[in-house]
Amino acid sequence: MMKRSITTTSKRRKPKAPPQQLEVAIDWEVRPGGMLVQKRSPVGSDPGCATAPFINIKVSHDSYHHLLSLPSTSTFGDLKKILARETKLEAKDQRLLFKGKEKGDEERLDMAGVKDMSKVILLEDPASKERKFVDKSKNHAKMLAYDAVMKVRTEVDKLSHKVAAMETCAKNENKIVVKEVEVLTELLMKELLKLDGIEAEGEAKTQRRIEVRRVQGYVDILDNLKLAQSTNHFDQTVPAVSVTTKWETFDSRIGSLTAPKHVQTSTKITKEWEQFE
Structure with missing residues (x-):
């Protein structure tokens, strides 16, 4: 009895291509101090904000009180933008105080210790007033x-x-x-x-x-x-000058044209003659 030899050929699998890495464009911004850092996404667009818990903040402004809800990872600058819509007071004219200290626009709420139902005081800048x-x-x-x-x-x-x-x-x-x-x-x-x-x-x-x-x-x-x-x-009113042909007759005598009526003289005329040698 003859034995058959069975030859099996194994198929080699092609190696999988490594996954392509997506190139993410990074936006940069210059901070006030001159440092170049990655641009922060606005509130709500940052993926971290989606997972960050929302907290309620009580903001006191004069005799008014505002209750705002926003992610705990937001900054005080973000809080100012929301307050600008609520109070009609521009962000540059706002001063935010937490626990008696004024907070900068770049400080984050959670890092400053702001928790749910924390109280923040809003003051208007004196220069703005x-x-x-x-x-x-x-x-x-x-x-x-x-x-x-x-x-x-x-x-x-x-x-x-x-x-x-x-x-x-x-x-x-x-x-x-x-x-x-x-x-x-x-x-x-x-x-x-x-x-x-x-x-x-x-x-x-x-x-x-x-x-x-x-x-x-x-x-x-x-x-x-x-x-x-x-x-x-x-x-x-000024009378017109009239020209006539009437001529006036003058004497040929030398002197005044009209002789005086009476001439007084102090000269005394006598008939006594003085004899000269």
Whole structure:
């Protein structure tokens, strides 16, 4: 009996290719101190924030209290951004105090010891308060200046109607009373002095400049009307020189053309003659 030899061939498996490593782009940022570090992901986008527990924080601001919930790995800068939406106070104007110490924007809540229902105090930066007070004072001064200019404009509007009426009379060759022109000019000059005494900025300054030019224009119109009226009056009152053919006869005597009626003299005329040797 013959034995069969069975030859078995084993299939070799191809080695698996090593898994490809994904290249992750790293964003870098420069910290205020000049150090180059990996850019921190915002709250909610950091994978670590998804696993970090959320904590509730009580923030006291003047007489108001805010209850906020955010990841424990958030920074005080992140907390300021949330408070900016709640209080309308910009993050740069906020000061956050925890356990009596002011915290920087880069400090993390959990590292500073902030836990669930911890209390944080929000204060407004004194420089911000002073800046707002100055801005408020400037705005108040601008409003007062603007109102003062508008009051002058109202008075000038009334006087402008009288100027227009005088212009119409002059165009119609009607007589204008010079005294009325002078009074109206004086009233306009008083309004011009009021404008000169108004300290204005911004829009109020622009409106004041417009009114000054407007008043000066009305004064020029009145000056021209007064000059024209004076010229017409002069032409009417000065008599014309008449030329006649009547001639006057003069004596051929030397001396005055008209002899005096009575001439007094101190010379005494006598008939006594003085003899000379």
